[in-house]
Amino acid sequence: MTITSPPTVRPRRLRRNAALRRLVAETDVRPRHLVLPLFVKEGLAEPAPVPSLPGVVQHTRDSLRKAAHDAVAAGVGGLMLFAVPATRDAVGSAATDPDGILNQAVDDVTAEVGNDSVVMADLCLDEFTDHGHCGVLTPDGDVDNDATLARYADMAVALADAGCQVVGPSGMMDGQVAVVRAALDRAGHPNVAVLAYAAKYASGFYGPFRDAVDSQLTGDRKTYQMDPANAVEAVRELALDLTEGADIVLVKPAMSYLDIVRRAAEQATVPVAAYQVSGEYAMVEAAAARGWLDRDRVVVESLTSIRRAGASLVLTYWATEAAERLL
Known part of the structure; x- marks a missing residue:
């Protein structure tokens, strides 16, 4: 077939080579x-690989400092x-112990990288x-929202005292951002930022993470994490956290x-x-690992999709590797 009237609008002109594609990338x-x-685990003599997360380990305090240094570099x-x-x-006492592993890790990493990175x-x-839930339980086994807020x-305050610059309340308790913000301010930490897990879903994609933290959970978290079917509810959660003072x-x-990321943005x-x-x-x-896709290409493509949806920041286990290739 002969085309008698060739197209005058040709979007492919801007895809002709890498330099053009780079110039017009959105x-x-x-x-x-x-x-x-x-992840840092108390009592380890050497880093312990997480089998379901290839390339990710539970760190010792020493290896954590090195990993932090490499990421910043x-x-x-x-x-x-x-x-x-x-x-x-039952109440997660180690979370608030100044000598607990998380507070020690914050202190270690802050000493290692200083202000060259944001320690969260x-x-x-x-x-x-010991039950693996994100809060304190009632006698009948439900998560007690308000008792949990007191622990948060x-x-x-313990994290801020250890040097944390950003705290990330992730339990999806009602009112958590307001309580955390007020506690930080009362304790003399008005400059510590709150990164609110505003729309955290009860997802099936968390399985390997539970290996990484040796989770003790039985059952599920559907009474406090969000239903994957809901989007309007995410808008409500976001509005509440913003009203309560979330910085991120x-x-x-x-x-x-990604639709929720777009709505949030x-x-x-x-x-x-x-x-x-x-x-x-x-x-x-x-x-x-099975040769079914081009790993390096998919890593960057996946990160780009999250940024394209509107995310300013992306938490990813590929961060250091991707950063080295994106420099």
Whole structure:
């Protein structure tokens, strides 16, 4: 077939070579956009690989400092710390112990990287409780929202005292941001920021993370984390956290909830973060190990999709590796 009238509008003109594509790219991913989650476990003699998260380890305090140093050298914007204590109890006492593993890790990393990176910590009880839930339980086994808030307030102050610059309340308790903000201010930490897990879903993509923190959970968290079917509810949660004083709002997971990331970006007047969670990471690693996809290409593509949806920050286990390639 002969085309008698060739098209005058040719979008392909701007795709002809790498230089043109780079010139007109609408979205970029830079090292500063990335936050690296890190796990430290009390009592380890050497780093322990997490089988369901290839390339991720439970760190010793020494290896944590090195990992933090390497991430900062690569230009990673922030570090989010999680800890696995040697002992757990019903109220997560180790979370507020100044000599507990998470507070020690915050102090270690802050001493290692100073102001060259933003040191953040997960503010939740699930790693510290012997039942694995994110809060204090009632006698009949439900999570007691308001009793949990009191523990979050104490944990926020302990983390700030240890040197944490950003605390991340992630338990999805009603009113958690307001309580944490008030506790920090009362304790003389008005400059410690609150990264609110505003829309955290009861997702099936968290499985490998539970290996990483040696989770004690039985059952599920559906009474406090959000139903994956709901989007309007996420808008409500975001509005509440913003009203309560959140400095950053976060959507978790990221890749299966890009519509929620977009809604958050359109609604929020603060930066929006998104967490590329363990299951999203593990799926790519597993498929790449079988030769089913181009790993390096998919890593960057996945991060770009989260940024394109509107995230200012992306928490990802690929942060250091990706940053080294994006420099």
